[in-house]
Amino acid sequence: MQALHQKAKELLESGKVQVIIGYGDGSGDRVRPVFISKAESASDLIWDDRCRQNLAVYLNKPEIKKLGVPAIVATPVVVKTIIQLISENQLKSSNIVVLVVDNDVVSELTDNASLEAYSAGHPVVFPPFVVKEIKDIAEMSIQQRNKYWQDELSRCFKCYACRAACPLCYCERCLTDNNQPQWVCVASHAQGNFEWHINRAMHLAGRCVECGSCTIACPVGIPIGLLTIEASRIVKQEFGQEPGLHCDADSAMSSFKVEDTETFIK
Amino acid sequence: MSRIGVFICHCGENISATVDCEKVAKTLASMPGVAHSVDYKYMCSDPGQSLIRSAIKEKKLTGVVVAACSPRMHEPTFRKACAEARLNPFLCEMANLREHCSWVHAKGDATTDKAIDLVSMLVEKVKRNKPLFPIKVPVTKTALVIGGGIAGIQAALDIANAGQKVVLVEREPSIGGHMSQLSETFPTLDCSQCILTPRMVEVAQNPNITLYTYAEVESLSGFIGNFTARIRKKAKSVDEKLCTGCGECATACPIKKIPSEFNTGLGMRGAIYVPFPQAVPNKPVIDRSRCTYFKSGKCKFCASKCPAQAIRFDQQDEIIEIPIGSVVVTTGFNIKETSFFPEYGYGKYKDVVTGLQFERLLSASGPTLGEVKRPSDGTVPKKIVFVACTGSRDPAKGIEYCSKICCMYTAKHAMLYKHKVHDGDAYVFYMDIRAAGKGYDEFFRRAIEEDHVNYIRGRISRIYERNGKLIVRGADTLLGAQQVEIEADMVVLATAAVANDGAESLAQKLHVSYDAHHFFAEAHPKLRPVETNTAGIFLAGACQSPKDIPETVSQASAAASKVIGLFSNAELTREPIIAVVNRTAPPLFSTCVGCFMCQSACPYHAIEQEEIKTREGKLIKMVAKVNPGLCQGCGTCVAFCRSKSIDLQGYSNEQVYAEVMELLS
C-alpha cells in the first residue's frame, strides 16, 4: 500500500492527474470508492482483497469528468472495462492513468498496448458460488429456467441500480426511458421486468466484462449478472469474440463473419 | 388528429373474388382517424386515381392507404397521384391485398378478416408517417475511367465528346490495352492498330481528357456525384514535359534482353522503353526493377544520351487527389499462360504458344514483322494445330465459363495462317463452335470452306515433343472418338480469358461486388448490365466477363451514356428513405453517445463522426452522423442502436411499433 500512496502523491503533486479514483475506508469493514484530489490525502487509499467494485463506472460520470484528468486504481476487470470503453470510443488511454498493483508494486498502464498486455495476462475468474449458479441453470430444463427467472425477476422493482452500477451502461438516454415508442413497459410487472432484463442482456452481449457489479448493486438480490455473463458466453461460443481484450476491436454484435453458423434458419 | 383516406381496390375481380371489399371498406370507415373509406373496381385506373385525388382535397386527408396489389408494383403510381393532389407522396402507403391475400386464400371470412388486419395495420403506420422530401446531392462533373484499353478509350471519348471532363488512368506506360496487340480483327479482318491508334491519339488530344499513364487508383472515397479518387502516378523517371520521344535513350540502354510485355515475351525491350511504336503517350519510362542504375547505382547511359536532358532518376511516385462524380471501370481481362497446362507441357515447349502470342506473330508490327515463324528456330511452321477451349468450360481447371472470344479468333488465326503460308495445313480442335454475332457464322464457315482449315471436334489429351515435332494427341468425337495424332510444327492454345491481375483488390477499393472468378458484378444481368451495385460506378468490357471488341465498345458507350445522363443534372435526387441520428436541445444535443457501433455495421460507410462544439470551439461530444448521399436505407444501424438515437425515415421505430401493436390488438 506504501507504493500506492507514494505513486498517488507523485501523480497529484506533478499535476499529471487531478484526481485519483480508488478505494478507501467505508462504514464497518467495508471499502468505498474515494476520489482524492489532494496529495496529502493520498494515504487514504486502500488496496486489499475487499477492493472489488468496478470503479470504471465513475470514469464517464459528468461529476467525475469535471474534476480533471483521472488516475484509477484498477483491478484486472477494471482494466478490461477500460479497454472495452476505449473500443467503444468512450475513453482514450492518453486521457487517463491506470494504476495496477501487483505484490505491492504499482505500475502505470499508459497506452493501449500495455492495457491489452495486462488484460491478456489477467483472465476473469468467477468466485465458486457464481460457477455453481451458472452450472445449476445450465442443467435446468427450459420450463425450470422459465420458473427460475420468473421467480427471481418478480422481485425486481426497476430501481435501475444495475444500470447505474454498470460501467458499460453509459447511454445518456436509456432505451427504457424512451417512450416513443414505449419499448420497455414502464410497470415492474412480469412483462415489464422481462423486457428490461432481456434488453439489458442483449445490450451487453459481447460487451459484458463480467465484473458482477450489477448483481452486487441489486437491492433485492437477483443474480442478474448471470444474464449478461450468459450473453457474453454465447457471443464467445458462437463468434469467438471476447470483450475487454483489444482496444480497436469491432463490437461482436455490429460485425459479422460470412462463415457464422447456425442450424435454426430454414 | 389524423384524417386518413382508405381506398380498397377490387382489381377487377382479382381481389373481390375472395375478399369482401365492401366489408373491408365499411369496417375501416369506423376505425379511429379514418376520415374516408371507399372501395372501387380499379384504383390504379385514371378514374380510380382521381377518386384519391379528389378525396384528398375534399376530405382534407392527412394520409392515404391504398389497399390493392403489391407496393412493389404500384406504390410509385399512388404516391404520384397523392403528390398531384398536393399530399406529400410519403404519406401514402399500400396494403397488399392481392399477392398477399386474395390470390393465396380461398373466399371466406378468414380472408376478409386478414384483409381488414392488413389495411388497419397500414392505417396505424401512415398515421405516423412524416412528409419526406427527396434528397438533393450536388454532382462533380468529372468522370474517372479506370483502364485505357478499347473500353476505356471509347468511354472516355464518348464522355469527353459530350462536353464533360474525364480522367483516364492506365497502369501501363501506354494506353491501347489488348486491342493494340492484336493483328487483325474478326469478322472483317481489318487491322487492329489501324482502327485503334487514331482513337488513342484522339484521347491524347481531347482537351476534356486528362490522361495518367503508368498510374493506379489508390483509393476511392465518397459517393455518387461526390467521390474523391486518390491516384498514384508511378515515377516514370522521365520528365515528360522535356522529353521529345526521340528514342535515343532506348537505343543507349545497354540492357536489351528484357522480355517485352507488349510482344508477350516473343520480343525484347530495354530497361528504358516505349512499349510499342504507336504508344500514347510516346514517351519512355524506366523499369526500375531492371535498370542497372537502380540496381547498382552506376550506368546512366540513357541520361548521357538524352538530348533534352529529361531523365530523372530521383523522381518519386506522386499521389494526387481528384474530385470525381462518376467512375467507369474498364480494366479488361488477361489470358492464362501456357504454363497453366501440365498436359500441354507446362509451357516448356517454345512452339506451344497462346492465342495472344500468335497475334503478335501475325502482326506486321510484331517480333517477326508479320511472318509466321516458330519461336524456337524461326522456321515457318508447315503444320499448325489450334486448340480451342484451353481451360475454358473446364470445371477441373476451375473455369466453368466460356471465354467467348476464342472460337472466333481461332477461326481468324487459322485463316490468317493459311493466307500467309499457302502450303501449310491448319487443324482446329474444338468442343462446340459458338459463332453467334453479326457475320460471325459466315466468317468461321469461310475458314473451313474457302481456306480449307481442318476442324476436328474433340479435345486434346496430350502434347509432347518427338524429333523436333510436337505430337498432338486427341480424339475426333464425330468419328466415334477415333484417336487422332498430328505431328505439328506449332500449337496455338486458345487459353481461357480470366479477370485481370488486381481486379479483386480494385473491387474492394471501389466497394463494388465481384464474382467467384473476380470479374466485376453488374447490378442486374439483364436490365442493368453496365451498372454496379454501388451508385455512380459503371462497368464496361471484359472486366465484367470475357467479351469481343464490338460488345466491349457497345458497353463502353452504354456506360458513357449513363455517366452523361448523371452529369446532365446539376443535382441528384434520391429517395429520402435514409437513417437519421436525432438532435435534441442542449445540453444533450443528441441522445447518441458516440459508441459508433452503427459505423462498423453500416455496409455503405455512410456513418461519419461529427464533433459537437461550443461557440469557442471546445469539443462537447462526438456523435454519429449519416451521410445522406451514401445511406441506402437498410436500417441495420437502427436495430443496433441501444439508445434508439438513430432512426430510419419511412420505417421509423414508431411506425413499425404501431404496425405490430395494431395487428395484434
Added chain:
Amino acid sequence: MENNFEPKIVAFVCNWCTYAGADLTGTSRIKYATNVRIIRFPCTGRIDYNLLLKAFAQGADGVIVSGCHPNDCHYTSGNFHARRRWIVFKQMMEYMGIDMRRVKFSWVSAAEGAKWADIVNTTVNEIRELGPSQEYLEMSRQGVA
C-alpha cells in the same frame, strides 16, 4: 380444442427477397393458411428483436422472421448482421425460459414463392400443435407485482 385453435402469426420480412417471394406466391396462385400477417421492412438488418417481444406481448402465437439468403442481401450484409443478432437472441430467450419454437427464422428469396407458402403452412401447423402462447400471456396476466 387444438383443431379449432387458429394461431395468430406475424411475419417480419425484408422488402427485397421474402416480401417479393411472397408476392410470387400470389402471382403463382399457391394457396396457404390465412393466419399470417406480413409486416414489411427494408432489410432483415432493420428488424429489432424488441418487435418480436412486443408481438408476443400483444398475443401473437408465433412469429416468422425471413429475409434474403446469405450473400443475396440487397444491402450486401444486413442479413449477416441479422443472423448474428438472432443467434444471440434465440439462445438468450431460451436461457430465460422462453420456448423459441414459436419463432421461425428462414431465408426466402424473391424466386421462392413455393417455399414461402410452405414456411407459412408448416409454421401454422407447428404452432397449432404447440397451442396458444402461454409464457407471455401469463406474464402479462400477472399484472403489477
